[in-house]
Amino acid sequence: MGGVRAPDRRAEPGPVISVEQPLWRALTGYRVVTLGYAVALFALGYGDYGRPLIGAGYLAVLTAWTLLTLRRVTSAERCTTRFLALDLTMAVGGILLSSLADPAGRVGPTLPSIWVAGAVIAVAIKSGWRWAAFASALVGVANLMEDGHFSRSALHNVLLVCVASIAIGYVVEVARASERTLARALRIEAANRERERLARDIHDSVLQVLAMVQRRGTAIGGEAAELGRLAGEQEVALRALVTGRPPDGAAPPPRSEPGDAPADPGTAGSTGEARDPDELDLGALLTLASGGPGQPPDAGPRGRVTYAGPGCPVPLPAATARTVAAAVAAALDNVRRHATGPSGEPAAAWILLEDEPEEITVTVRDDGPGIPEGRLAAAEAEGRMGAALSIRGRMTELGGSARWISVPGQGTEVELRLPRQRKGARR
Incomplete structure (x- = not known):
C-alpha cells in the first residue's frame, strides 16, 4: 500500500513582486535631480536675490538633508511618518524663506523649486491619496502665501501638484489592494494543489484499502460484515474530507465505479532505466505496466495488455516518468475493474506511446463496453476521484492533459498528452 508523502514545499506560492518598489526608486532619483535643478536655478539668478546668503544657507541645508536621507525614500518601511513630517517642513520652510531671500520678487521660482513635489509624492506613496491631498494642500497654502497676490501661475502650480499627488496616492492604494488579492489567490491555489495531491495519494492508498475491507467483509458475513460496514462509513467520511464536500449522511457509494486507481501507483514500473541517472525510460515503465519483461508473476489481470512504442528509449525526468506511468496504471486498473469483453471475459487493453518533437502522447485503449455519457462527472460529484485525481490530476501537475473518448x-x-517543453513542470 502506498504511503502518503510529505507536503511538497514546491507548491508554496513564491513572493509577490511589489509594484511600489519602482515608485520608490523613481522618487529617489527625482529628489536628486530636482535638488540639482534648484541649486542651478539659484546659481543662475544669484545676482537678482536681495539676500542671497539666506538662499545659499537654505540650499546648503536642503542638499545635506536630501543626500543624507536618500535611503529613507527607498521603501515604505524606511519612510517613516516622522521623516515625512520633517521633509514637508523642509519644503514649506524653503517656500516661505523665498520671500525673505528675494524681497523684491525679482526671481520667479521659490528656493526649493520643484523639489517640493518630491516631498508630497513621498506622502502619496507611503500613506495614500488622502494624506497626499493634505500634504499638497499644505504646500499649496505656503506657495500662495509666498506669492502674496494669488497669481494665475501660482494657482496653476498648486493644482498641478495636488492633482498629481492625489492620482499617485490612489494608484498606490489600488496596487496594494491588487497585491493583497493576488497573494491571497496564490495561497489558495497552493493550498488547493496540495489538497489535490494529498487526496490523490489517499485515494491510491487508504480509500482502496477501506473499499477492499468493505467488499471482503460483506462477502464473508458475520462479524466481518460489521467491520466492512464501518470501513464503508469511514470511506465515505474520508472521501468527503479530501473532496471538501459534506457526506450529508449518505450511504457508502457503490464499490465499483469508473475512475478508481490502483493501490500502489509505483507498480506501474519503478525499474525502467535511461542513460541519465536522473532520468527514466518511459517506454520501459509502460512495458512493465503492460505485463512485459520484468513483470512480477502475480501481475494477474494486467496480462491482457499490449504495449507498442518507439524502438528507442523515451527518457524523461524520473519523477515525471513515474507520474505518467502512475496515470497509465490508474487507467489500466479502471479497465481491469470495470471493463469486460463481448463474451464476459476481462477486456483487452492496448498502450501506445508516441514520442513526438513537441509532445509525448500515451494512449490507453480497451475493447470494453465503454463509459456511459456523464458517468465520469457523476463519479466525481460522488467523491470518487479516480479519473479526476489519479489520472487528470497527475497530468495537470506536469503541465499536460488527459482526455477520455468513449463510445458505448x-x-x-x-x-x-505531455508537452516536451514543459516536462516536469509544476510538480
Whole structure:
C-alpha cells in the first residue's frame, strides 16, 4: 500500500513582486535631480536675490538633508511618518524663506523649486491619496502665501501638484489592494494543489484499502460484515474530507465505479532505466505496466495488455516518468475493474506511446463496453476521484492533459498528452 508523502514545499506560492518598489526608486532619483535643478536655478539668478546668503544657507541645508536621507525614500518601511513630517517642513520652510531671500520678487521660482513635489509624492506613496491631498494642500497654502497676490501661475502650480499627488496616492492604494488579492489567490491555489495531491495519494492508498475491507467483509458475513460496514462509513467520511464536500449522511457509494486507481501507483514500473541517472525510460515503465519483461508473476489481470512504442528509449525526468506511468496504471486498473469483453471475459487493453518533437502522447485503449455519457462527472460529484485525481490530476501537475473518448459498445480511449517543453513542470 502506498504511503502518503510529505507536503511538497514546491507548491508554496513564491513572493509577490511589489509594484511600489519602482515608485520608490523613481522618487529617489527625482529628489536628486530636482535638488540639482534648484541649486542651478539659484546659481543662475544669484545676482537678482536681495539676500542671497539666506538662499545659499537654505540650499546648503536642503542638499545635506536630501543626500543624507536618500535611503529613507527607498521603501515604505524606511519612510517613516516622522521623516515625512520633517521633509514637508523642509519644503514649506524653503517656500516661505523665498520671500525673505528675494524681497523684491525679482526671481520667479521659490528656493526649493520643484523639489517640493518630491516631498508630497513621498506622502502619496507611503500613506495614500488622502494624506497626499493634505500634504499638497499644505504646500499649496505656503506657495500662495509666498506669492502674496494669488497669481494665475501660482494657482496653476498648486493644482498641478495636488492633482498629481492625489492620482499617485490612489494608484498606490489600488496596487496594494491588487497585491493583497493576488497573494491571497496564490495561497489558495497552493493550498488547493496540495489538497489535490494529498487526496490523490489517499485515494491510491487508504480509500482502496477501506473499499477492499468493505467488499471482503460483506462477502464473508458475520462479524466481518460489521467491520466492512464501518470501513464503508469511514470511506465515505474520508472521501468527503479530501473532496471538501459534506457526506450529508449518505450511504457508502457503490464499490465499483469508473475512475478508481490502483493501490500502489509505483507498480506501474519503478525499474525502467535511461542513460541519465536522473532520468527514466518511459517506454520501459509502460512495458512493465503492460505485463512485459520484468513483470512480477502475480501481475494477474494486467496480462491482457499490449504495449507498442518507439524502438528507442523515451527518457524523461524520473519523477515525471513515474507520474505518467502512475496515470497509465490508474487507467489500466479502471479497465481491469470495470471493463469486460463481448463474451464476459476481462477486456483487452492496448498502450501506445508516441514520442513526438513537441509532445509525448500515451494512449490507453480497451475493447470494453465503454463509459456511459456523464458517468465520469457523476463519479466525481460522488467523491470518487479516480479519473479526476489519479489520472487528470497527475497530468495537470506536469503541465499536460488527459482526455477520455468513449463510445458505448466500442470501448474507451484515454489520451494523455505531455508537452516536451514543459516536462516536469509544476510538480
